[in-house]
Amino acid sequence: MHSPSPHSLVDLPIRRLDRGDLVPCADLCEDRGWPRDEHRWGLLLSAGTGYGIDAPDGKGLAATCLTMPYGSDLIAVGMLLVAGRYGRRGLARRLMRHVMEAVGDTPLALYATELGQPLYEDLGFSSVGRAERVSGRFVAGGPDGSPSRPSTAPRSSVTTRPAAADDLQALVRLDLPVFGADRTHLLARLPAFADRLQVAEVDGELVGYAALWPSGQTEVVGPLVARDTVTAQALIVALAATTDRPLRADVDARHKELLGWLLERGLKSSPGTTVMTYGIPDLPGDAARRFAPLTLATG
Secondary structure, X not given: OOOOOHHHHOOOOOEEEOHHHHHHHHHHHHHOOOOOOHHHHHHHHHHOEEEEEEOOOOOOEEEEEEEEEXXXXXXXXXXEEEOHHHOOOOHHHHHHXXXXXXXXXXXXXXXXXOOOHHHHHHOOOEEEEEEEEEEEOOOOOOOOOOOOOOOOOOOOOOEEEEOOHHHHHHHHHHHHHHHOOOOHHHHOOHHHHXXXXXXXXXXXXXXXXXXXXXXXXXXXXXXXXXXXXXXXXXXXXXXXXXXXXXXEEEEEOOOHHHHHXXXXXXXXXXXXXXXXXXXXXXXXXXXXXXXXXXXXXXX
């Protein structure tokens, strides 16, 4: 049986994905060398909208794309994946055009890999920032076992604790001006999704929060929202103490102090991503308090 021509591939129908597609979505991640992350796909498909193209050879999905809506303010785009055997044949462009038509005038945002960036630029997206990926085993006392060097930021009375059920409203109130759009539908799912959800307080006021969730053999720190670097560090230290797995985070490149501190704590840099938007000049919200996303697919 001959393989489909490029023309017939881009004519294949696009359908909505649902939780019944978890395994094919995970298979596609594995095909591209990513962790399978069925757990993450479960969150994405319940809180967002998935689009897929079935493989013409009958073996799972040929391509996927995921949108995460935040009302009419913003839609994040992620998980644009094409099976290796169907690469460079127009499927990614086809899916992105479909998504852009489906969302109408709502602004879009995404994190682009170096490989994907030319496509997004060609579709009219603009680069507005960077996220730096760091990963590895977190060493609380520094690489040589010495006590952790204090941040150059002023000392504070910040304390952290595991989130409680009645923290959700305060967490949403904190998050709204930081992210710039209402993501209650996503944050409400965090306690069930994350291995750990930690909040930071000063004098009883919520000033930050962070989650830790599993991805392959690592634990991801995200989202990470904090009033300052000291608060972000305190949240990471608390989360790191709950796992013996390596950590991973995609940190906004503007937070150079936190990135430097994470490298001192034993994490290593790996290829990052470019933040891109369509229909808006930059991401909404307060970048000074937005340290890391939940996952790149959620913005």
